[in-house]
Structures are given as C-alpha cells and as structure tokens.
Amino acid sequence: MKIIKTSIIACMLLVFVLIDSRLSFAENTTDLSNIETFMDEFLLKKVEDEYIPNMVVTIVADGEVVFEKGYGLANIEGQVKVNPETTMFRIGSVSKLFTWTAIMQLAEQGKLDLHTDINQYLDFEIPARLAVGPNKEQPKPITLFDLMTHTPGFEDYSSDIFRLTAEEMPPLGQYVREYRPERVFPAGEVLAYSNYGTALAGYIVEQVSGIPYSEYVEENIFRPLDMNHSTFQQPLPTEFSTNLAQAYRYIDGEFKEGSFEFVPGAAGGMSSTAKDMAKFMQAYLQGGIFNGERILEEDTVQHMFQQQFTHHDQLDGMALGFIEKTMNGIRILNHGGNTALFDTGLYLLPQENIGLFISYSGNNYRTHTELFEAFMDHYFPSDNSVTITSRGEESSRKYVGEYHQNRKSFTNEDKISSLIMGMIHVQLNDTGDLVVTHNGETNRFVETEPGVYKNTREGSSIDAYGEFRTIVFQTDPHGKIMLTTDGPMSYSKAPWYASRGFTFLSLILVILLFVGSLFYWGIKALVRRKRKTSQPKLVVLGKRFAIAAGLLLLFLVASIAISGGVDPIYQLPKEALGIVPAWSPLLNVIPFLLTILGIAMLIFTVLLWRRRYWRKLSLVHYSLLSLMMMHLVWIFWYWNLY
Template identity: 40%
Template structure:
C-alpha cells in the first residue's frame, strides 16, 4: 500500500488518501496518507479524518432496507407507492416500481441533477418535500435495464424513514452506527459540531496549485451525504463479510446478508450484474462486490471479496482520485490474486460484419431524457463515447479526455480490454445496439445520426451564422439604401414587407441571445434552473414568431418584395429559424 499510495499522491497531485483493509473478521491494515488540510498542515488519520464518501452512503441505505425487510415491515416486491404517504410515483408503465427495482437500479428513471447538490446546509429541504417536487420521468419499464439512480436510493431512504417512523439519519445511527461502533460517521447536514474538527478538505489541482473547494450539501441525503473514516467503514465491511455479524452484534440475519450479496439482476448474462445495492464484478478471476462514490474533489471505493473474506476501502481528496482508486484496486488484486496474462486472441470469423454494427457514437443510458438538462449532453464529457473499428479484432472506445480503451474480441460481441480483465459486451436489441462496459451499470445506447454532436453542433452553428448574417447585413443594407434615398427598393412601402423584415430580425436576435445566454450560464456555473423560465419564455416567443415568418416567406416571393438575393436570404433565415425551433424542442427548451 505504501508504495502505490505514495506514488499516486505525488504523481497525480492528490493531497491525501485514507485506506483500510479487513480480512477474516478483523482490521488488517489502515493508514492515512498525505494531507487532510494543507493550509493547517493537518495529516490524514485513518481513524479520525472524516471523508465524504458520496455514493458509498447508499450501502447503508440498502442495508437499512434489508433490515426492515427481514422484520416484515417492507416487501421488496410490492409497489413502492404503498409506502409513500405524501406523494406517489406515476404509473407510467403497467409494471410498478418496487424496492427490488430500486436496490438493483432497474426502476427505469431518467437521470437528473437539478438542484440535488447545493452550497449551504440552509438550502437542504425535508427529504419528502424534495423527492415529491423532483420526481424523474420513467423512461423504461422496471427490470429491463440497469441505470444508476440517486433519486431511487433517496426514495428508498425516505421509505425507511416513513416505515420506521424516525428520521433517516437517526435510523442509521441507531441501527447501523451503534452496533458497528462507528463513532466517527454521520449522515447529518451539516456534520455535527463534535466531528467538525476532523473534516477533510477537498482540493482541485489547477495551474500548479492545490485549490481548496468548499463542502457540498445534498438534497438526496440517503444517496450521498455520509461522512466517515476508514476504520469506521472497516467495521461495516467486516459485518458484511461475516453475513451481518460484527463481534457479538448483528445488523442482518445470516440469510438476509447472503441474499443481499447474491446477484439479482444482469442486463446480459455475459457480464456481471447487480446484487442488492452492490455492483458485482470479476477481477483476476475473483468475485467482488463493489460500490464507488464521487463528488467534486472526493472519490471513494469499497470492495468486498466474499469468498476470500477480504475488504478494501480507499478514499482520496482530489479529482485525480477517480482513476487512482481503480489503479490501487488492480494493483492489490495483481499482488494478492495474480493471474497469468491472457494471450491476445486471433480475429474471429465475422468480426468485420459485427464491428460494422457495433461501431458508432453511443450515449449513456443514464442521462436526462425529458428535461432541459439534456442540453448538458453537448457540453459534458463521458456521456457520449465513440466506438471505432481498429481492425484485426480490435475496437477503440474513446470517451474523451484521452480515455481510450483498446479492446479485443474474445467471443462474438464480447471484448476484453488489452492487458486487463474488464469486458465490453454488445447486445443487439429491438430498439438498437446497447454496449455494456465492465458491468451492467455502465450501459450505452447507439445514437441515431441526428442525435450526435457531429450533427447537432454544426446545425446549431449554421443557424447562428445565418441569424448573425441577417443582424449584420440587413441594417447595413437599410443604411446604404437610406443614404442613396432608395429605401423603397429595400423595403416597399407597405405594412406586409415592413412587418416581415422586423419580425425576422426579432427572431434572429432572440435565437442568438438564447444559446449565448444558455452557454454563459452553464460555463460560468450559474444556477441554470433559476434562469430557465427566461430561456423557455424566449424560446416560446421565438417559436411563435418563426411560424409567422414562415407565412411571410410565401408573401415575399409572391409579391416579389426586394431583389432576389434578399429574398433568398430571407428564406434561409426562415429555414434556419424553423430548424432552431426544432433544436429547442429536441433539447427540451421549448415550453
């Protein structure tokens, strides 16, 4: 651990990390590395330094659900609406969403991030209120595909709160932290006063300097808000590996814990799937139960090897920790569970035909579908990936930012990363090609040509160029005509022609303002939801005026307003405005 962690911290510009390893019911190793707070020269201590573990929090929420299930207070196969008292999940499909759907991330919710991460604890709303006001659309029937959902985990936490009759954070403290002797852990926001001094600072490495970041707070608390230490989380790993037992305490009955750790869903039988709350994975021939956690500056990973009775936890306090945790786990597995390097297979018959179907642009199935957040697909890396046929049995999977997987086909539609164990699987479905990278949660659907950035961005830019040409050229023409007293040649003296010109000009101005305002809001990290009403209003006005401009286009040609170059330009403006209305509708920015 020392060799890998110290190298990572220096080489990847990570201030600090905390790690714990358990085996056979005891803490085998724990240690802090680097700094918890650079400014105050405070080192990381595995026993006291509190790290926000983000989505690793979910494992405690899922364990709470399993506790109430074994007490017969919850049924994993019943419609969750049975447990919701103040709001209900819409019945979009005949199949209801169940707790099992939530536990396996197969509820079919779209992904949304609208307002779930906030800057101050004063902004935190009651859990039920926030959930009721932010119900995501159901975009596929339950049980069809796995798509990671923070909302689903928060909903499960709210059900724990409703059924138990006590606040969620209090339930976790009484039923998990106390029996596990986790004295330095909390879901509360803000962190209780007695733990404040042990908080770890998060950083970003920018221009050769470590820049501290303020802490974040979360509306979907059961999904993400837990702070803990490496030694505290070690106790949880021990309990899970001992099927619910920690010392003389039990958090789950033996059968319940075994059920929680069994695989209950996979999107494809050729790849690992999902247990109740855990992602199942295979590395170096070993079965792992995993969960990661990611928020700005903090990246964590919890890994259990049930058959080996081993658990590994690590958390970093800088953005480079996302890749570092994967490297650390692979180094651990290579050291303690080595396997011979597999030879590169020869190309399989029919590869060229299969690769032709599999190549293309894919986007994550975990994405916004029905809200304005869909526009972030154009701006955020990682949502789309490019699959390229590299020939001789190989595909290149490029997710941007220099992240390229070189995979080789080992069976029809099944690929293995060169030099690694990770598999990529392609599945031909009625609704198109789906790609799974590593496990069932990393799922991508092949994009239609009109969905891709290579179509969308040029179309938007072409529209903007036409709008700008009108805003620049029309006033110039008008001024020149007035200068030579020929304004009647540019705009005949009748209401129709004048109105046509002015309306088209207003449409052009609106259609330039909307994208500039939108991009400025996003890139300057302003609250997009706060300015959304303005953007939607401008979009609606533009759409209405565009319809009128299209009607005027026929008048322009029939009555031969202006010279033919001006008429052609007017038609181009009308067509660009029509295309822009389609873009607004496509990105859910129209009404």
C-alpha cells in the same frame, strides 16, 4: 445400532454445515505483511504527482485491520494531518450501502417485502405509467428489488443532486416528492443507475421505521458497529464540525478550497472515517457480525452477495446493492462514491475475506480504481492475455453509431446533457471488428458470438463501473439497439438526428447564418442611408423579425456561455450546483419568443415570394434563414428546452 448410525449421520451433517459456513466467509491466505510498503510506494507518488490534498485508506483481512493510514493535510491552513481514526470524508454514493443495509434489516423483521409494489410503503403515488415509449400503460410495479439492482426504470436529473447551501437541499420526504423523475423503462428490465431510487428507499426506511432516516442508521448500524465518527447529518453536527477533511482542488499552482456539499442524504450524504468504514467492511465479510454485534443475518448477507441482475451471462451486473466486478479472475463486490469534491471506493473480496476502502478530495474516480487495480495485480496477479478469435461478421455494421447512456433525462431540459457526458461511439474497421470510443479512449472489440464483443486491449480500460472488457448488443424496451456492459449502466443507440455531431453542427450553422446576416444587413443599411434609398415596408418588417431573432439567439448563446461554464473547483456546470444568473428566468422565455419569430418569418417568406419585392438571391437567403430558425425550434422541442 440405529441410534448410533443416526448420531453419526447427524455429526457428519453438522460438520458439513460448519465447513460450508466456513467456506462462505473463507480465511484469506494472501501474505499482506508488506502492505504498508506497497501502499506507500503507490500512494505517495500519486498524492505528489496528482496534487491530492488529503486521502485515507484502510484494508481489512480475516477480521483484522491490516493497514490504515492517512495522507496529506485535512486542513492546509491549520497544517492538520489526516488521522484515519478521526478525520471524516464525504463518501458519496458509498452511502447507498447503508441504505440497502437498512432495507435488508427491515426485510428481516418482516416489515418490508423486496418484491412488493413500493407504493404500499409510501404516502404518495409513483404513477403506474411510462412517460415515453410506445407501451406506456400499466408497466409492472416498481419493487425494492428493482431499486436495489438499479432497474426501477426512472430517468435521471443531473442538475438536482448537488447544492452548496442547506436551504437549497430539501428534507428527504420533500425531495422524493418534488424531484420525482418520470418512469421511462418498465421496471426490472434496464440497468440505469439511479440516485433517486436510493433516496426513495431511504424515505421508505423513514416511513416504515417511524423515525428519520439518519436516526435509523445511527441506532441500527452506526451504534452496533461502534462507528463513532460517522453521520448522515448535513451539515455535520457540532461535535464533528472540526473532524471533516477540508476539500481542495489544485488550480493554477495552488489549492483552492471548496464548500460543504449538500446531497440527497440516503443516496450520498454520509461522512465517515477510515476506521469506521473498516468496521462496516468487517461486518459484511464476517456474515453480518462485528465484535459480537449482529446487524444482518448471515443468510441475508449471502443473498446480498449473489448476482441478482445482469443483461447477459458474460457480463458483471448487480448483487443486492453491491456492484459486481471481476478482476484477475476474482469476483469483487464494490461501490464507488463521488461528490463534486470527494471520491471514494469500497471493494470487498468475499472469498478472500479482504476489504479495501479509500477516500480523498481534489482528484477523480480513477485514483481509487487505479489503486485497486495495482493492489489486485500485486497480490492476486493473473495472466489476462486471452486469445480472441474474431468472427469478422458484416452484420456488425448495424451496431455502428452513437450511444447515449440510459441514466439520463428523457422529459426535461437535462436531456441535452446526454450530448456532453456518458457517450459511446461505435465504428466498424476494415476487418469487420468494432472500434469503440468511451471516456476518450478507443479500443478494438471483436465479435466472439452473435452480438457479443470482447476488448482486445490488454489491461483495464477507463470505466467508472467495470473493466469494459465485454460489450453485448441487445434491444431496449423501446426497440432501440442497446449496448450493455459491466455494472449498473446501459446505453441505447441514438437516432442520427439526436447525435452530438448533427445537433452541434446544426446549432453552429444557425448561429453563423444569423450572425452573418446581421453583419450583411447592417452594412447594406449604412449604404442605403448614404445613398438615401429605401425598401418596401414588407421587406423592412420581415428583416426586423429576422434581426430580432438573431439578436435573441446571440443573447441566449452569450448567457449560456457565461452561466453554463464549468466551475473550476467543483468541475460541474454552475447550474448543476444551483448557481444561476439573475436573468435565468428570461432564458426560459427565449425559446418561446424565437418560436414566435420563426413562425412570423415563415409567413413573411411566403408573402415576400408572392410580392417579389426582393431579388431572387435575397429571397433564397431569407427563406434559408426562416427554415434554419424552424430547425432551431425543432431542436428546442426535441431536447425539452422550452
């Protein structure tokens, strides 16, 4: 009897385990029989209206490819159509998922520990010190877990990602040494998307496995999954050279061709096809296995799918490597990828056993997010209308201001780019609600509990990582108010003197004052020459210093206007592509020269007031010039432009 009872219990446990396992990777019950009609109706119009030269899409469900199609031409000149099986696209940061897969493989083998100081796996040192903030000494060590959740605390250099020649993009080991950013937040505390962090993880794969990163992925991921048209090599090897889709941008009525982009490999250098990416998605949706080949254990995949970090329980955050997203009440794991020319999106619905991959050139990230939104609304419709009751608290006033993303430079000249991109403006309306402007779109947010605000807009908002439906105000490790939202990004409130309005207004005033002074003194000089009058030598010398400063300032502005323009094809500042003018070394010297001239002008201001060589109005004018020049020097110092 005892044996029979034990057997019955064992059988019941076995059935429970099997059911639980089956539920983990459940079958999809959604009818996708009309998927081609739906996709064609949406994408053909999108391709035509937005001049997308080439695109590829694949959808998997229940272990099968239910849709796979190419749109447009892989090569316009040769009239080569996109083939979803063989046409390769640059997938940008979706490449990171392969780096995290490699990390988890090595962790399964006991060669890596996700919670150990990464310095144990490196042949150089990541300093145990923060570069900014009041508490710089001995923050907790950075771990692989921090890298996978984008919380290592590194600053970000936007000008060190893309290059147009192989010579300008160093090998991975050299890159992680020479382009190492400073630590600016304690590890594990602030979400700030980090390309460098993933490149560092790729180098750790090299160090621990003993083979180059691209070879490791080839042997341990591509080959088992039969991904025969995928590579991390840059440029593509000979056998793939004719497979890559040519990237174009529609400009002035015609498609302009772009060059091959070189990016830090492990963070964004992969090229692949829709067919290959379908296999990768199927492997994850089936618990780490595809066609009998296992790349990860099922428990590992389940662990990777779980939320690992968020700033608040009402926000989507980070799984291990995957970005969380909630849409129409369904939890999604996704990752976007952008080069200067290509845009890619990968979306997994684990509970529905569905995956969607899209890649294209010549447009922007909104296309893949719009496609996925349309897909969700069509196949998983939901009533998003929620009644939100505003608390209308006056305490919201403290959140008013300008917020800069924490994915930025803190210590070099890239810092000033935070005034151009990734900014959120928060204002207060008459009812005590917040009016939030983000990516050129303004939404009203109402407070539902202290520090938590909900978007009153129906439908999605423009955001690269999440739905931007909830924002939560907290305090960052440096004591600033921090705005957090869905995905791997956070924003800290800028002080008034670091705001875009104050900084740009200051620069405009300085430039106008000096330009006006140069014209005024030039006219006065002509009048004096005609009348044959002269001025004291001290006045002449003081003016010459001011004139030299003004001319240098004009040269600096003109040079930035010429060299700092946005490239129409790549839609990035030319400097970010490594394209700099021959005179660029001189531009680095100008701030120092202006500082010397500013100090000299201050000295002359004191001397001229003592000697009273000028009329009072002229002295006030010169004093104002001197003060504005020193204010400019302060701007150079604050934004690390020396």
